[in-house]
Amino acid sequence: MVNPAFDLTGQVALLVGAAAGRLGEIAARALAGAGARVAVADLPSRARELAAKARDPAPAQGRGASAHEVDVTDEASVAALLGNVIAEHGRLDVVVNAAGVMLRKPYDETSVEEFERVVRVNLTGTWLVGREAGKALTRQGSGGRIVNLTTVYAERVGPVPESAYYSSKAGVVNVTRALAAELGPHGVNVNCLAPGVFYPTQMTAALGADPDRLRWFGERTMLGRLGDPATDFAGPLLLLAGPAASYMTGQVVYVDGGWSAW
Numbered sequence: 430m431v432n433p434a435f436d437l438t439g440q441v442a443l444l445v446g447a448a449a450g451r452l453g454e455i456a457a458r459a460l461a462g463a464g465a466r467v468a469v470a471d472l473p474s475r476a477r478e479l480a481a482k483a484r485d486p487a488p489a490q491g492r493g494a495s496a497h498e499v500d501v502t503d504e505a506s507v508a509a510l511l512g513n514v515i516a517e518h519g520r521l522d523v524v525v526n527a528a529g530v531m532l533r534k535p536y537d538e539t540s541v542e543e544f545e546r547v548v549r550v551n552l553t554g555t556w557l558v559g560r561e562a563g564k565a566l567t568r569q570g571s572g573g574r575i576v577n578l579t580t581v582y583a584e585r586v587g588p589v590p591e592s593a594y595y596s597s598k599a600g601v602v603n604v605t606r607a608l609a610a611e612l613g614p615h616g617v618n619v620n621c622l623a624p625g626v627f628y629p630t631q632m633t634a635a636l637g638a639d640p641d642r643l644r645w646f647g648e649r650t651m652l653g654r655l656g657d658p659a660t661d662f663a664g665p666l667l668l669l670a671g672p673a674a675s676y677m678t679g680q681v682v683y684v685d686g687g688w689s690a691w
């Protein structure tokens with residue numbers, strides 16, 4: 430018996446960045462487990478992994494799941510995604526923006542093209558998905574929830590050189606607040622989840638080659654450990670994606686073992 434605050438029965442959730450993404454995968458399973466029909470979307474180059482995810486019968490993923498291709502940097506592709514999801518499922522209630530890229534490089538070795546590529550995916554992509562989702566949810570007229578993925582480094586920076594990543598993810602916070610303000614009157618809540626270091630995922634896999642750094646990240650948290658995608662992510666995601674968040678909007682919820690609270 431699901432607590433009604435976390436019950437998504439009859440709702441449709443679109444999860445962007447869900448093929449290779451470990452956090453996206455956990456999110457898809459959590460949303461499906463709460464009763465939602467889940468549409469997963471990722472780059473066309475991930476089509477095979479996407480199709481497998483939509484077919485995955487466990488746990489509860491098979492409940493009317495669908496797979497879609499999208500490039501969040503492409504306006505037409507994002508508009509088509511929203512249209513296709515609503516055409517296939519008849520409605521939309523929740524959108525989770527988990528698509529993202531990271532670039533670990535010193536500032537003086539980062540080209541303008543590389544910087545702009547990261548900003549284009551992480552910041553412009555989040556805004557674009559939010560814009561199209563906002564239009565669709567407003568037209569539908571029954572409210573909804575948008576959850577954007579930023580990072581513990583949204584309002585600070587870390588010890589490794591990632592200037593493009595930090596800059597883009599800081600922008601995600603104010604995209605969230607700005608859309609929350611404009612969509613609030615339509616009953617659409619927009620919030621951010623800010624994970625600390627979740628390991629392992631595709632994005633953090635490279636840290637495995639640097640055990641001292643990995644240990645340092647864990648010890649830097651109040652809980653003394655890294656985030657475990659399997660156990661530490663689904664709960665906070667469901668909090669923001671479900672009715673439990675009915676009076677929360679424009680917020681950043683840190684899921685970082687206390688890193689940001691020191």
Ligand SMILES: NC(=O)c1ccc[n+]([C@@H]2O[C@H](COP(=O)([O-])OP(=O)(O)OC[C@H]3O[C@@H](n4cnc5c(N)ncnc54)[C@H](O)[C@@H]3O)[C@@H](O)[C@H]2O)c1
Pocket residue numbers: 445446447448449450451452453470471472475499500501502526527528529530550554578579580581623624625626627628630631632633
């Ligand atoms: N893993 C962590 O520790 C951590 C920490 C803080 C924030 N985050 C954020 O959480 C989100 C998910 O992280 P993850 O660790 O699962 O990352 P990941 O690299 O495993 O997944 C990211 C997904 O985004 C997709 N993607 C990339 N560019 C895209 C584009 N142009 N269009 C559509 N999809 C695209 C990728 O194909 C991939 O499936 C990211 O936004 C990331 O910045 C992760």
